[in-house]
Every structure is written in C-alpha cells, then in structure tokens.
Amino acid sequence: MPSTFLADLGAAALPSGWSALALTILVTPATAMALVTLTHKRRPAEIITFASILLVVVQTLGLVGGVLSQGHFSALDGFLYLDAFGALILIPIAGVGFVAAIYSVGYMRRQYDRGVVDDRHIVRYYQGFNAFVLTMLLVPLANNMGLMWVAIEATTLVSVFMIMLYTNQEAMEAAWKYLMVATVGLSLALLGIVLFSYANTNISPSAAASGSGMNWTSMLADAKLLDPGIVKIAYVFVLVGLGTKAGLAPMHTWLPDAHGEAPTPVSALLSGVLLNCAIYGVLRFNIIASGALGPELPSELLILLGLLSMGVAAASIYFQKDMKRMLAFSSVEHMGIVALSVGFGGLVGLFAALLHIINHAIAKPLMFFASGTVSQRYETKVMTEIKGVIKTMPFTGAVLLLGGLAIAGMPPFNIFLSEFLVMTAGFGSGQFLAGSLMILLLVVVFAGFLRHLVPMVFGSPKRPGRFIPPDAHPEGDREGILEAVPMAILVVLVVILGFYIPQPLQVLIRDAAQVLGQGATP
Amino acid sequence: MGEMRTQVPLSDLLTLSAVGLLVSTFGVVVRRSFAGWLSAYRYQSIILAGSTAVIAYETGVWEIYAAAALTLAVKAVVIPRLLVRVTGSVRDEFKIEANPFVSVRLSLLISTLLVALSYGLVRQTLASANLDVFAVTYLPVSVSLFFIGLFVMVSRRMALNQVVGLLIIENGLFLFTTALTQGVSLIIEVGILADILVGVMISALLLLRMSQTFDSFDIASLEKLKDD
Numbered sequence: 001m002p003s004t005f006l007a008d009l010g011a012a013a014l015p016s017g018w019s020a021l022a023l024t025i026l027v028t029p030a031t032a033m034a035l036v037t038l039t040h041k042r043r044p045a046e047i048i049t050f051a052s053i054l055l056v057v058v059q060t061l062g063l064v065g066g067v068l069s070q071g072h073f074s075a076l077d078g079f080l081y082l083d084a085f086g087a088l089i090l091i092p093i094a095g096v097g098f099v100a101a102i103y104s105v106g107y108m109r110r111q112y113d114r115g116v117v118d119d120r121h122i123v124r125y126y127q128g129f130n131a132f133v134l135t136m137l138l139v140p141l142a143n144n145m146g147l148m149w150v151a152i153e154a155t156t157l158v159s160v161f162m163i164m165l166y167t168n169q170e171a172m173e174a175a176w177k178y179l180m181v182a183t184v185g186l187s188l189a190l191l192g193i194v195l196f197s198y199a200n201t202n203i204s205p206s207a208a209a210s211g212s213g214m215n216w217t218s219m220l221a222d223a224k225l226l227d228p229g230i231v232k233i234a235y236v237f238v239l240v241g242l243g244t245k246a247g248l249a250p251m252h253t254w255l256p257d258a259h260g261e262a263p264t265p266v267s268a269l270l271s272g273v274l275l276n277c278a279i280y281g282v283l284r285f286n287i288i289a290s291g292a293l294g295p296e297l298p299s300e301l302l303i304l305l306g307l308l309s310m311g312v313a314a315a316s317i318y319f320q321k322d323m324k325r326m327l328a329f330s331s332v333e334h335m336g337i338v339a340l341s342v343g344f345g346g347l348v349g350l351f352a353a354l355l356h357i358i359n360h361a362i363a364k365p366l367m368f369f370a371s372g373t374v375s376q377r378y379e380t381k382v383m384t385e386i387k388g389v390i391k392t393m394p395f396t397g398a399v400l401l402l403g404g405l406a407i408a409g410m411p412p413f414n415i416f417l418s419e420f421l422v423m424t425a426g427f428g429s430g431q432f433l434a435g436s437l438m439i440l441l442l443v444v445v446f447a448g449f450l451r452h453l454v455p456m457v458f459g460s461p462k463r464p465g466r467f468i469p470p471d472a473h474p475e476g477d478r479e480g481i482l483e484a485v486p487m488a489i490l491v492v493l494v495v496i497l498g499f500y501i502p503q504p505l506q507v508l509i510r511d512a513a514q515v516l517g518q519g520a521t522p
Numbered sequence: 523m524g525e526m527r528t529q530v531p532l533s534d535l536l537t538l539s540a541v542g543l544l545v546s547t548f549g550v551v552v553r554r555s556f557a558g559w560l561s562a563y564r565y566q567s568i569i570l571a572g573s574t575a576v577i578a579y580e581t582g583v584w585e586i587y588a589a590a591a592l593t594l595a596v597k598a599v600v601i602p603r604l605l606v607r608v609t610g611s612v613r614d615e616f617k618i619e620a621n622p623f624v625s626v627r628l629s630l631l632i633s634t635l636l637v638a639l640s641y642g643l644v645r646q647t648l649a650s651a652n653l654d655v656f657a658v659t660y661l662p663v664s665v666s667l668f669f670i671g672l673f674v675m676v677s678r679r680m681a682l683n684q685v686v687g688l689l690i691i692e693n694g695l696f697l698f699t700t701a702l703t704q705g706v707s708l709i710i711e712v713g714i715l716a717d718i719l720v721g722v723m724i725s726a727l728l729l730l731r732m733s734q735t736f737d738s739f740d741i742a743s744l745e746k747l748k749d750d
Binding site: 260 | 675681688702703710720724744
C-alpha cells in the first residue's frame with residue numbers, strides 16, 4: 001500500500017490499541033446534544049453544533065487514517081467494527097454534516113427573521129441535528145447487525161422529528177407517511193437480519209455460544225456455509241426493507257414527500273447521507289448473500305431494482321413541478337445507479353458504486369442548498385414561478401446551474417465520472433441491455449433537468465412581486481455568507497472530483513471495493 | 523430440553539399461548555373503537571410476555587427473562603397509557619372506525635386466510651431447518667401477527683389504527699426473534715424496545731398535531747402531496 005499522508009497521520013494518531021479509542025467519535029455528537037439541551041439558547045446551540053461537527057470531521061479523518069494504515073479494527077468486544085467500506089460511509093456523514101451545520105445557521109436565522117420558527121424550534125432543531133448525526137455515525141460503525149438496525153430505525157425517528165418541526169399540513173403528512181412506510185420496511189429488514197443470524201448460529205456453534213451470531217464479521221467468516229434456502233429469503237427481506245429506507249423503487253413512495261418537505265439542511269442530510277447509510281446496510285448483506293448463494297441472484301436483484309428506480313425517477317423528474325421533489329426523485333435515480341453498479345459487479349463496478357455514493361453526497365446537498373436559498377427568496381417551490389435566478393441572485397443562480405448540470409451527469413463534473421465508470425462496468429460485465437437502458441434513462445433525466453433548470457436560471461423574472469429582494473428584509477440578508485460558504489465548498493469539490501481523485505480517497509475506495517467484492521470471490 | 527415431567531404441560535402451554543396471541547390479534551381486527559384495539563393489544567402483549575417467560579424458563583437464559591419483563595412493562599403498560607393520554611382530548615368520533623376500506627366481516631375472513639398462509643409459508647420455507655418446539659409453535663403465529671398487522675394498516679382509515687397495526691407487527695417481530703434465535707442479546711432487545719417507545723411517542727405527537735390541524739385522523743385526508 002502506498003504511503004499516504006492520511007495513513008501516516010493514522011499511524012501516528014493510532015499506534016496500536018488506540019483505534020478503539022478513536023471510536024469515541026460517537027461521544028462527540030451525544031455530548032453536543034446534551035449541551036444544547038442544557039444551555040437551551042439559540043446562539044450557544046449554533047456554536048456547540050458547529051464545534052461538535054468540526055470535531056467529528058477531525059475524528060473521521062483520524063479513523064480513515066487508521067483504516068488506511070491498519071485495514072480494519074473493532075471495539076467494545078466486537079460490537080463496533082470499522083473497515084474501509086464503513087470508513088468511506090463515515091466521510092459523507094461528517095462532510096455533509098459539516099456544510100449542513102454551517103448552512104443551517106444562515107437558513108434557520110432567516111426562517112427566524114421571517115417568523116416561521118421561534119427560539120424553541122431552533123433549539124429543538126439543533127438537538128435533532130446532533131441526534132441525527134449521532135444515529136447516522138452509529139450505522140457504519142456497528143458490527144452487530146441488530147445494533148445497525150436499531151441505529152437505522154433511530155435515524156427514521158429523528159428525521160421524522162425534524163421534518164415535523166414546522167407544523168404545516170404538508171410537513172405533517174410527509175412525516176406520517178415516512179414514519180409508517182419506513183417503519184414497516186425496517187420491520188421486514190429486521191426479519192431478514194434475524195434470519196441471517198439464525199442461519200449463522202445454525203452452522204456455527206461458536207457463534208451461537210458466544211452470542212456473536214449477529215455480528216457481520218462472524219457471518220462473513222461463515223458466509224460460504226450458510227443454508228442457501230434461508231439466506232435467499234433473508235436477503236430478499238433485507239433488500240426490500242432497507243431498500244425502502246434507501247429509496248429504491250418501488251418502495252420509494254415516501255421519499256419525495258419527506259425530502260421535499262423537510263427543512264432544507266435536513267433535506268441535504270436525508271438525501272446526501274441517510275440514503276447512503278441505508279444502501280450501506282443493503283450492501284453489507286449483499287456481501288454475505290453473494291457468498292452463500294453465489295453472486296448471480298443478488299446481482300440480478302440489484303440490477304432490477306436499480307433500473308426500476310432510474311425509470312421511475314426519470315419519468316417523475318421530467319414531469320415535475322416542485323423543485324425540491326425533483327431533487328428528491330433525483331436521489332432515487334442516483335441510489336438506483338449505485339445499486340445497478342454493484343449489480344454489474346467486478347472491481348470497476350464496485351469502485352464506481354462507491355465513488356458515486358461520494359459524488360452524489362457532494363452534488364445533492366449543493367443542489368438542495370441552492371434550491372433552499374432560491375425558494376426562501378421567491379417564497380415558492382413551484383419551478384414555473386421561479387425565473388431568472390441568475391439576475392436576482394447571481395451567485396446562487398450560478399451554483400444552481402452548475403450543480404444542476406453536475407447532478408444530471410454532464411462532463412466534466414464528478415457525477416459524470418462515476419456514471420461513466422458504471423457504464424464501463426456494465427458493458428464490461430456483458431450486461432448490454434441493462435447498460436443501454438441506463439444510458440437511455442440518463443438522457444431522459446438530463447433532458448428533464450435542463451427543461452426545468454434553464455428557465456429557472458435564465459428566464460426573465462415575469463412576476464417581480466414573487467421575488468423578495470434582499471433589502472425587503474434588511475435583517476434577512478446579513479447571513480448570506482453562511483449560505484454561500486457551504487455552497488462554494490461543494491462547488492469546488494464537484495469540479496475537482498470531476499477530473500482528479502486524491503490518492504488517499506482512491507486507496508480507500510479501492511480497499512472498500514475489495515470489502516464489497518469479498519462475497520463474490522471464491 | 524425438558525424431562526418427561528414437563529414435556530406434556532409445556533406443549534400445552536405453548537399451544538394455549540399461541541391461540542391466545544391469535545385471538546387477541548383478531549380482537550383488533552373485529553373491534554371498531556380505539557379503546558377496543560388498545561385492550562386487545564394489551565392482552566396480546568401480556569400473553570407475549572408470558573410466552574417469552576416460558577421460553578426463558580425452558581432455556582434457562584436470564585436475558586430472556588429480562589426481555590419478558592421489559593415487554594410486559596413497555597408494551598402492556600407504558601405504550602397503552604401513553605396512547606390513551608395523548609388521544610384523551612380527541613373527540614370520540616375520530617377514534618371509531620366507522621367506515622373502513624375493507625369491511626370488518628371481510629377483514630375477519632382475510633385475516634383467517636392470512637393465518638393459514640403463515641402456517642403454510644413457515645412449513646414450506648423452513649422445512650429443511652431442524653426447528654425446536656418453540657420455533658415450530660410460535661413462528662407461524664409470529665408471521666400471522668406480521669401479516670395481520672400489515673393488513674390492519676392498509677385496510678383502515680383511522681391513523682390511530684395504523685399505529686396499532688404497527689404495534690402488532692412489532693409484537694410479531696419480537697415473537698419471531700425470540701422463538702427462532704432464543705432472543706438476540708439483551709442490549710439489542712433494549713435498543714429495539716427504545717426505538718418502539720420513541721416511535722410511539724413521535725407518532726402520538728404527530729397524531730395530536732394532526733388532530734389540531736386536520737379535521738380528522740382519516741388517512742384519506744393525507745393526499746396533498748402527490749405528483750400530477
């Protein structure tokens with residue numbers, strides 16, 4: 001393994017048994033949540049949350065460094081475990097969490113100035129924000145799959161709580177549907193997880209005796225020996241259950257509502273991070289199922305769901321009226337691409353899937369931030385009523401255009417790179433039909449995005465009354481910089497990752513792809 | 523497990539509790555009022571805790587005793603009380619399922635078919651596995667609970683009924699887990715229970731707000747968000 005800066009950093013920071021200590025990453029947001037609750041004021045809550053997420057970023061870098069130098073490590077008696085795949089999922093949680101925390105300050109202050117929320121709401125918002133980060137961090141760190149389930153269910157509850165922060169009818173409707181559909185889906189997933197654990201304890205008396213039958217590492221060790229009959233049912237349950245949470249069609253019905261109605265920074269976290277956590281769970285079990293059943297059936301299922309998600313999303317994007325719902329459907333599309341890419345398999349397919357997770361986690365929050373700022377100023381989310389953003393808000397307009405082109409897969413941005421790799425993997429693995437369908441659907445999505453985006457950015461403001469100029473709220477524009485900074489960070493990443501992947505990231509993705517490919521290799 | 527002395531009473535006890543679980547589930551299906559559903563759910567949870575205690579006694583695993591006690595405390599006491607308290611201020615007509623999507627008579631028939639389906643499914647899919655006496659008795663019941671809970675969720679209009687359906691599904695899941703794997707580790711059990719409890723609290727909070735904003739708990743009124 002080539003020596004990299006991060007690996008050196010990791011080796012220095014985590015000499016030996018220290019790796020376990022690094023898992024204190026969970027303590028940070030928990031402490032922050034407690035502090036926000038204790039101080040119970042608006043300004044301290046903003047500062048505490050920012051400090052906490054900054055520390056989480058540093059801790060994540062430490063953990064990534066540790067994984068690069070040591071491969072993997074576990075803590076708390078094998079209860080927690082981190083390998084390259086888990087570390088890769090940690091990056092968007094910390095990264096998007098960081099930019100979302102900055103954006104939150106500006107966004108929530110403006111909501112406050114507009115009288116949409118009061119102090120109590122804002123304190124609750126930051127409590128929820130920290131709890132959300134905590135539960136998401138637990139997902140890739142859990143080795144016990146029961147614990148992972150508990151964490152994923154907890155993310156549902158926390159995010160429902162954050163969606164219903166505004167007590168308007170649409171938000172409540174979205175929160176209710178999300179709670180019901182996701183909880184039923186996750187119940188199915190738990191059935192599947194219990195069946196996996198049963199299959200494991202059935203053939204491994206040591207796992208049964210030590211109570212480690214639910215540990216992923218224990219399942220992986222026995223993957224080849226598991227009863228295929230049980231694993232088949234178990235995997236279908238997990239795929240449908242966690243697939244619901246990951247927004248894969250046809251279980252995606254709750255997603256556009258929830259992502260569309262949530263406060264913008266929360267939408268960014270839901271789309272850019274939480275979906276990754278859910279698809280992470282699916283892929284963990286995909287490794288086990290590929291080992292027990294051979295790679296064919298799990299791959300075919302993923303390709304099927306992936307294409308279906310892309311198809312549903314392409315149609316909905318093309319005919320969409322609501323800006324945030326369009327972005328939500330775009331998330332369905334991109335999760336479909338990830339599933340498809342893993343289905344194509346091979347080192348290229350797995351690498352592309354993981355790279356796409358990262359790229360989507362950069363581009364989607366960018367789009368949500370831009371659209372959130374736009375819809376706050378225009379006081380609508382209906383795209384036909386938003387015109388000429390580039391004239392009214394030059395910076396946000398440029399970001400909206402750039403992000404839109406990126407998310408639709410235009411070169412030379414980052415999403416294009418990973419989508420191109422997915423196609424390569426598809427044709428390389430001989431899946432010509434699926435590969436061609438993917439290209440076709442990408443074209444539809446591209447056309448759909450362009451159709452909505454161009455009038456929004458370049459049109460002439462038809463109804464000047466719709467746009468609330470900054471000076472109408474003299475207090476309101478003060479924090480514009482707090483919204484511009486996160487967008488600028490993400491724009492830079494979208495552009496750079498379009499032609500250059502830093503070496504540590506490349507090594508990490510390659511290692512993670514090897515983890516993902518473990519089941520398929522004999 | 524078990525000497526000759528306990529063999530016969532055990533299987534009787536298991537069958538009896540399995541029947542009790544199914545009967546209480548049907549109680550939810552046939553009743554129209556929220557109080558009725560809740561009392562049926564409470565009975566179901568008490569029997570569930572009892573079944574868990576029997577499994578704990580036979581296997582001698584103390585963690586399962588703890589799980590049984592927690593089930594009794596959370597599902598038979600805390601959750602019903604919480605739901606009663608939250609819905610206290612809601613008018614009675616919003617707590618009664620006057621006009622379900624599927625009539626009660628038909629629901630009863632479908633639920634019976636679902637039970638039969640569950641027995642068939644478990645027999646077929648887990649035929650190769652050598653199941654113990656708990657799994658043989660309880661697995662089909664747990665799958666029935668799962669199916670009927672799901673059916674209750676989709677066939678009723680009242681949002682409250684969806685919560686009850688979800689709770690039945692969770693009970694089915696708990697039974698499934700305990701019967702198949704003799705319980706997952708206690709800390710996971712506690713985590714799952716905590717999730718359920720918080721989930722009920724959040725849905726209760728949401729129900730309360732919905733009752734203030736919407737005119738009813740009728741889920742048919744939740745139709746603003748769609749693509750057209």
